Amino acid sequence: MDPRREPEDHSVVPQQSADCDLGRLTLTPAEAYLLSRVDGQTSWGLLRELGGMSAEDVDACLRSLAERGIVLLESGKADQPPLLGVASVPVSDGPDDPRLDASLEIPVEAQRELLRFEGRLERPYHEILGVTPDAGVRELRRAYFKLSKEFHPDRYFRRELGPFAERLQRVFRKIAEAFELLSDPAARKEMKTSVDGAPAAGPATPRLRGRTTPHAFSLLARIGRERRRKARQYFELGRASIAEEHWVEAAQHLRLAIACDPANQDFKEPFADATEHSNQILADRYIKEADASYQLGEYADSYKRYVDALHCRPFQVDANHRAAKLAWRVEGDLKAAKEYAARACEVEPSVALHRKTLGQIYAAAGLYKNAQREFEQAVKLDPCDEEAKLELKTTRRMARRAPSGGS
Amino acid sequence: MGHVIGIDLGTTNSCVATMENGQPTVIPNAGGYKTTPSMFAVSEDGKRLVGHMAKRQAITNCTGTVYGVKRLIGRRFDSDEVQKTVELAPYEVIRGSNDDARLQLAGKTFTCPEIAAIILREMKRVAQEYVGEPVDEAVVTVPAYFNDAQRQCTKDAGKIAGLEILRIINEPTAAALAYGFGRSDEETIAIYDLGGGTFDISILSMGDGVVEVLATNGNTFLGGEDFDRRLVDHLNTWFVDNEAIDLSVDTMAMQRLKDAAEKAKCDLSSRDVTEINLPFIATDERGPRHLNVELTRDTLEALCHDLVSQSLKTCEACMRDAKVTPDQVDRVILVGGQTRMPFLQTAVAEFFGKRPHKGVNPDEVVAVGAALQGQALTADEKDLLLLDVTPLSLGIATFGGRFAALIERNTTVPVRRSHIFTTTRDNQRDVKVRVLQGENEVAAENDLLGEFVLSGIKTAPKGELEIEVSFDIDANGIVNVSARDVATGLEQSITVNAASTLSDEEIQRIIEENPPDAIALKV
Numbered sequence: 029m030d031p032r033r034e035p036e037d038h039s040v041v042p043q044q045s046a047d048c049d050l051g052r053l054t055l056t057p058a059e060a061y062l063l064s065r066v067d068g069q070t071s072w073g074l075l076r077e078l079g080g081m082s083a084e085d086v087d088a089c090l091r092s093l094a095e096r097g098i099v100l101l102e103s104g105k106a107d108q109p110p111l112l113g114v115a116s117v118p119v120s121d122g123p124d125d126p127r128l129d130a131s132l133e134i135p136v137e138a139q140r141e142l143l144r145f146e147g148r149l150e151r152p153y154h155e156i157l158g159v160t161p162d163a164g165v166r167e168l169r170r171a172y173f174k175l176s177k178e179f180h181p182d183r184y185f186r187r188e189l190g191p192f193a194e195r196l197q198r199v200f201r202k203i204a205e206a207f208e209l210l211s212d213p214a215a216r217k218e219m220k221t222s223v224d225g226a227p228a229a230g231p232a233t234p235r236l237r238g239r240t241t242p243h244a245f246s247l248l249a250r251i252g253r254e255r256r257r258k259a260r261q262y263f264e265l266g267r268a269s270i271a272e273e274h275w276v277e278a279a280q281h282l283r284l285a286i287a288c289d290p291a292n293q294d295f296k297e298p299f300a301d302a303t304e305h306s307n308q309i310l311a312d313r314y315i316k317e318a319d320a321s322y323q324l325g326e327y328a329d330s331y332k333r334y335v336d337a338l339h340c341r342p343f344q345v346d347a348n349h350r351a352a353k354l355a356w357r358v359e360g361d362l363k364a365a366k367e368y369a370a371r372a373c374e375v376e377p378s379v380a381l382h383r384k385t386l387g388q389i390y391a392a393a394g395l396y397k398n399a400q401r402e403f404e405q406a407v408k409l410d411p412c413d414e415e416a417k418l419e420l421k422t423t424r425r426m427a428r429r430a431p432s433g434g435s
Numbered sequence: 436m437g438h439v440i441g442i443d444l445g446t447t448n449s450c451v452a453t454m455e456n457g458q459p460t461v462i463p464n465a466g467g468y469k470t471t472p473s474m475f476a477v478s479e480d481g482k483r484l485v486g487h488m489a490k491r492q493a494i495t496n497c498t499g500t501v502y503g504v505k506r507l508i509g510r511r512f513d514s515d516e517v518q519k520t521v522e523l524a525p526y527e528v529i530r531g532s533n534d535d536a537r538l539q540l541a542g543k544t545f546t547c548p549e550i551a552a553i554i555l556r557e558m559k560r561v562a563q564e565y566v567g568e569p570v571d572e573a574v575v576t577v578p579a580y581f582n583d584a585q586r587q588c589t590k591d592a593g594k595i596a597g598l599e600i601l602r603i604i605n606e607p608t609a610a611a612l613a614y615g616f617g618r619s620d621e622e623t624i625a626i627y628d629l630g631g632g633t634f635d636i637s638i639l640s641m642g643d644g645v646v647e648v649l650a651t652n653g654n655t656f657l658g659g660e661d662f663d664r665r666l667v668d669h670l671n672t673w674f675v676d677n678e679a680i681d682l683s684v685d686t687m688a689m690q691r692l693k694d695a696a697e698k699a700k701c702d703l704s705s706r707d708v709t710e711i712n713l714p715f716i717a718t719d720e721r722g723p724r725h726l727n728v729e730l731t732r733d734t735l736e737a738l739c740h741d742l743v744s745q746s747l748k749t750c751e752a753c754m755r756d757a758k759v760t761p762d763q764v765d766r767v768i769l770v771g772g773q774t775r776m777p778f779l780q781t782a783v784a785e786f787f788g789k790r791p792h793k794g795v796n797p798d799e800v801v802a803v804g805a806a807l808q809g810q811a812l813t814a815d816e817k818d819l820l821l822l823d824v825t826p827l828s829l830g831i832a833t834f835g836g837r838f839a840a841l842i843e844r845n846t847t848v849p850v851r852r853s854h855i856f857t858t859t860r861d862n863q864r865d866v867k868v869r870v871l872q873g874e875n876e877v878a879a880e881n882d883l884l885g886e887f888v889l890s891g892i893k894t895a896p897k898g899e900l901e902i903e904v905s906f907d908i909d910a911n912g913i914v915n916v917s918a919r920d921v922a923t924g925l926e927q928s929i930t931v932n933a934a935s936t937l938s939d940e941e942i943q944r945i946i947e948e949n950p951p952d953a954i955a956l957k958v
Contacts, residue, residue, distance in 0.1 A: 166621070169621075169640060169642070169647075170621075170642070170643070172647075173642055173643050173645040173647070173820075174643065176645055176647075176820055176822055177643070177644065177645060177817065177820050180820055180822070180910070181849060181909070181910040182811070182812060182817075182820060182821070182910055183817050183820070185601075185812040185813065185910075186601075186812075186813075197849050197909065197910075200849060201849055201850055201851055204822075204847045204849075204850065208846075208847070212758075253853065253854075253855055253903070256855075256901075256921075257921070260921070
């Protein structure tokens with residue numbers, strides 16, 4: 029659907045722009061879904077494979093998000109967190125940022141810095157403080173003091189700050205929180221073990237093991253609460269989509285809701301329902317696209333679409349049969365081919381054509397006894413199929429020659 | 436920008452400082468003293484006296500002279516502390532209309548903030564005479580362990596005195612600011628503050644002009660006056676043994692004993708033995724009786740060593756909170772007149788494994804710190820920053836009368852914390868949120884700061900609803916509490932205005948009754 033532009037580098041790791049306020053964006057559900065996957069760690073290539081969206085849709089959404097400055101596609105190194113002050117995260121705060129207000133009693137430069145910092149509050153704690161993940165307490169404290177001098181509300185005591193007053197509080201609270209948790213060895217260890225070495229600031233942290241000290245307790249509570257809040261948001265979105273019979277969107281939202289709050293039983297039934305509808309719709313769509321590609325001779329694309337369709341409806345007989353043939357003939361993937369063909373036969377055991385295809389795939393794989401069995405079935409079901417008869421003959425000869433070919 | 440002053444409103448003495456050419460200066464009063472007694476008196480002919488003038492006539496007019504009002508401010512009349520004062524003080528303490536403690540002087544009733552205001556106004560006057568222009572902004576210090584109500588009453592006192600209180604800060608924190616002024620070393624310091632009425636210990640970390648409070652703890656029942664009281668009891672016992680007369684029923688005699696004890700205690704900081712000579716302290720059928728006794732430093736130490744041990748126990752708790760061991764403390768700073776006691780200095784040195792720092796004046800350092808904070812808040816150049824903490828845990832009362840703390844004590848402000856609570860009865864229609872401050876697990880043992888009701892929540896079986904309670908403390912220490920029904924978004928909140936013992940109308944009335952110049956007395 030998108031005109032091909034210059035080839036894209038799928039090894040690029042998309043990053044959320046530091047400066048975008050998610051609450052104010054207008055996004056399509058697909059874009060929002062994709063954005064929720066953009067974590068500064070996952071490469072474009074991996075995003076395409078994540079599922080839930082086609083690779084083309086991923087590309088289209090990423091391009092759209094990048095054009096609007098919501099996602100950055102510069103090839104940054106995900107494993108090297110940008111240090112503060114180095115400003116390796118490009119920001120979109122041009123001189124015309126509408127939030128800047130020269131009439132306030134805080135210099136515009138400081139406003140810009142505050143906005144930039146605010147956009148980073150969901151980053152891992154050590155990035156907020158601008159230190160390396162293994163920084164010691166002395167270094168942490170030094171960074172904390174330096175940032176405090178800049179962002180503590182007392183710096184602007186009794187000044188007219190407009191909306192920046194609340195921003196200042198928010199930023200300082202986060203700085204203090206980052207310092208408090210990073211300088212507590214126990215809390216830090218928890219964060220490390222729970223997110224594979226990358227202490228995260230926000231809801232990205234999946235779960236912490238139970239601990240009774242206040243720090244981890246409040247951390248746990250905060251994370252859990254944040255995730256439950258998100259879950260409910262997704263759930264509401266999902267319900268709205270169901271009401272409008274937008275089943276695909278509904279299923280996506282509900283899947284996210286369950287991912288955020290797996291314990292909530294309320295989500296399960298609507299999710300199952302929406303998923304069923306969604307799969308039906310998606311499968312039909314994919315099959316249509318696959319058929320079209322097939323007609324045009326774009327067999328590789330066609331195969332991929334059939335595979336997508338079978339993810340949604342694994343027991344669609346024709347799609348299985350088509351996928352089997354394409355896997356065998358185009359991809360040369362005999363194992364996949366056998367799976368699809370076998371499934372087609374399993375669902376509708378009395379279609380000669382499917383039996384024959386399965387036989388041909390077995391034969392191609394050198395499993396002549398299995399092939400012979402399938403061809404026998406095919407000939408029994410359709411005695412007029414000359415091709416099948418011929419294949420049976422050949423296979424019998426081969427099976428005798430290679431007596432060891434089992435299943 | 437006009438002058439901002441820092442006031443150390445002490446239990447026994449107060450001190451005022453300001454910034455002069457970038458340097459903190461302690462301002463002497465007209466008598467040349469750098470501290471002024473926190474005393475107020477109404478003489479028999481109705482004249483109002485404050486400071487040294489009040490102290491000088493305190494013996495002869497003991498029922499008309501108030502001291503130590505800081506022990507009463509913001510407290511309920513029934514509290515132990517107030518009851519203790521009722522028992523000991525020669526002046527009359529009565530129950531106020533809000534169950535607060537009020538003072539009865541020469542037939543007139545005074546609220547505690549009113550008395551504190553008179554002392555603040557005196558300090559303001561001292562400062563104005565020194566700088567030669569009106570002063571109307573101040574930073575005032577309070578003991579770290581003052582709760583919200585006590586701080587609020589101190590603010591009310593400022594309002595009555597015609598001072599805008601820019602910030603209330605903790606005394607030990609102020610001392611640390613004063614110590615840290617002009618230093619850029621990274622240090623962990625301990626402030627051991629044993630003043631007249633209260634004991635505070637704070638562990639702070641500093642560097643690069645930033646002072647961060649790691650933990651603070653204290654004991655409002657421990658101060659220099661307790662040392663005095665031990666001595667007074669000792670002297671009275673001696674008198675009972677030797678003269679068979681109990682002086683404790685005679686307020687005038689008690690006042691003399693108290694003054695003598697205080698003086699003897701100070702003498703024993705520099706000498707091994709002192710003489711207490713109180714002629715004509717009592718009379719009986721034998722004629723006038725005199726108290727004349729020799730007191731040694733050993734006796735004083737024997738009488739008071741447990742008070743020192745008590746303070747060190749509090750130090751231990753504070754170090755635990757700060758996650759610091761004594762050997763990690765780079766510097767120990769002593770604040771408060773009582774820390775001049777050699778025995779105490781030795782005990783503290785032993786505890787921390789190092790000699791205390793001698794570079795600050797224990798009587799003036801707190802006011803200096805307050806002046807520095809005033810400067811830090813109002814000046815354009817910000818080279819000093821205080822990262823203060825909440826001294827007491829804040830939370831709500833939960834099922835079964837338990838206390839659930841949302842913000843632990845020693846949390847840096849500004850801060851926001853929230854937690855999900857749930858209902859305890861089926862189809863509960865409203866939830867009462869009681870905001871408490873304190874450290875006790877039993878809700879009723881903590882101070883109630885305010886309460887509100889979140890009503891009209893969704894009906895549901897117990898335990899199903901999620902009520903999110905959020906606490907928000909801003910840099911000024913103002914607490915905002917909200918409760919939200921997560922499912923419906925229904926929300927209710929209050930700004931905790933402390934359980935101020937005075938309403939705005941009352942403050943206004945007091946201001947009108949006490950025009951600023953009414954008690955502008957010379958020392």
